Amino acid sequence: MNENRDDLLKPIQEYAGYEMTEEEHEALHACGVPHTHEHAETKSVLNRLSRAIGHLQHVRKMVEEGRDCSEVLVQLAAVQSALQSTGKVILQDHLKHCNVDAAVLGDMDAIDELCRAIDRFIK
Secondary structure, eight states: OOHHHHHHHHHHHHHHTOOOOHHHHHHHHHTTOOOOOOOTTHHHHHHHHHHHHHHHHHHHHHHHTTOOHHHHHHHHHHHHHHHHHHHHHHHHHIIIIIHHHHHHHTOHHHHHHHHHHHHHHHO
């Protein structure tokens, strides 16, 4: 491992509470295990998605009943907001857990993947 990479990884490894040796890092990559996916907010995310699904089903019923378009648009905005906030929870969870692990391992592919996901999420 080069010295600059060590300097960058040290604070992340300290935050994660574990410093991986180069041998452990290489062994994980050889086994195809780039990093773990610990999701601390899974229950919260599932609850938020369930509420958003229920809300969206209500919007569908409003359309079927021929409700006023402006009412439907307001409710659709509420569904979009709920999904956006759910995405933020997932992103924060991913940054705090999955990407910390990836950074500890020096897994730049995982970091690049996160950057692509953020680009799609923010659009």
